[in-house]
Amino acid sequence: MKLQQTIGILGGGQLARMTIAAAMQYGIRVKVLDKSADAPAAQYASEFTEGNPQDQAVAVAFAAGCDAVTIDSEHVSAAALSELAQRGVRVFPSGEALATIQNKCRQKEFFAAHKIPTARFRVVPSLDALRAQPPEFPAIQKKATAGYDGQGVMLLATEADLARAFDGESLLEERVAIAKEIAVLVATDLQGQRVTYDPVEMVFDGVRNILKYQICPADISEDQARHARAIALLAAEKLGIRGLLAVEMFINTAGEILVNEMAPRPHNSGHHTIEAAATSQYENLVRMLTGMPLGDATTTTPSLMMNLLGPENGREAEFSAIISRALRIPNVHVHLYGKKDIRPYRKLGHITLTGEADQILVTYRQLTGGGQ
Numbered sequence: 001m002k003l004q005q006t007i008g009i010l011g012g013g014q015l016a017r018m019t020i021a022a023a024m025q026y027g028i029r030v031k032v033l034d035k036s037a038d039a040p041a042a043q044y045a046s047e048f049t050e051g052n053p054q055d056q057a058v059a060v061a062f063a064a065g066c067d068a069v070t071i072d073s074e075h076v077s078a079a080a081l082s083e084l085a086q087r088g089v090r091v092f093p094s095g096e097a098l099a100t101i102q103n104k105c106r107q108k109e110f111f112a113a114h115k116i117p118t119a120r121f122r123v124v125p126s127l128d129a130l131r132a133q134p135p136e137f138p139a140i141q142k143k144a145t146a147g148y149d150g151q152g153v154m155l156l157a158t159e160a161d162l163a164r165a166f167d168g169e170s171l172l173e174e175r176v177a178i179a180k181e182i183a184v185l186v187a188t189d190l191q192g193q194r195v196t197y198d199p200v201e202m203v204f205d206g207v208r209n210i211l212k213y214q215i216c217p218a219d220i221s222e223d224q225a226r227h228a229r230a231i232a233l234l235a236a237e238k239l240g241i242r243g244l245l246a247v248e249m250f251i252n253t254a255g256e257i258l259v260n261e262m263a264p265r266p267h268n269s270g271h272h273t274i275e276a277a278a279t280s281q282y283e284n285l286v287r288m289l290t291g292m293p294l295g296d297a298t299t300t301t302p303s304l305m306m307n308l309l310g311p312e313n314g315r316e317a318e319f320s321a322i323i324s325r326a327l328r329i330p331n332v333h334v335h336l337y338g339k340k341d342i343r344p345y346r347k348l349g350h351i352t353l354t355g356e357a358d359q360i361l362v363t364y365r366q367l368t369g370g371g372q
Contacts, residue, residue, distance in 0.1 A: 239262075
């Protein structure tokens, strides 16, 4: 392993911020490129550049002097990653893998091509095409690109909903009868060695479709856990990805496991690994980028990770009260991202609870009063 390496991160959000914290453990320099000088990672980077990570020329110029480059979100230039790889920079993920994942339609076509179980779907090129051939209702419509945290997703319950449907290329999925939502995180190094983290069970806000909290290990059978890991490993193998891949899945009411979507980066479903795994997702990313061996992904303690979402207007005191209570409880770990724009439902931080499995849900309810 070369000492004094430099990692470049395209995007400066909370994922970059937590990756920097892991890199500091090994004395690794981290450069960050982001459109905003107020990005959460800006003040912690060894070097910060203000610029657009979606601009190929800007991203390539930023990476000068970097030994490796990774991403904070999918909203970066895939072409820049491909160009950097051709120049000999270690790039996680590859531009090809990112291009597949950036477009939800291409993701689904990837699943179908490699027999990865997923909900039935259809790609529609435009709103006119959707109206000309309506789906079987109810259906889920997803924008092909630019969606995140529940944005760009719409339930089409009846034909009347076509009046407000998205225009442009989109994905139509059958509505799955969901029993549980889970995720598996896979880490793959340069040599193709892989480790998987235990499946987590995710609980979403039913109105805003954003993660409220997740539990690890997931409350599923051993067979389901093995099957979920196998599906995630298959996706990582067929994608040919290096680095991290989060695979989000549904378990339907018939017990089938269906892949929803993937993310080729650190993921919300892996925040708990900072306190609750032998090696966090962020440390493993740094290890892979710098040529170190993969760390052990074993769960060391049951955990519950809850998102801290920006409060609705007039409920700021409730948000502050949750943090105040958390700071007084043992085995409760507060992470605030330092975002200056505190708008409702924006991810402002997270709290991880560790301890006995039967106690962490009780503690969660004490923290939130049932409100989060």
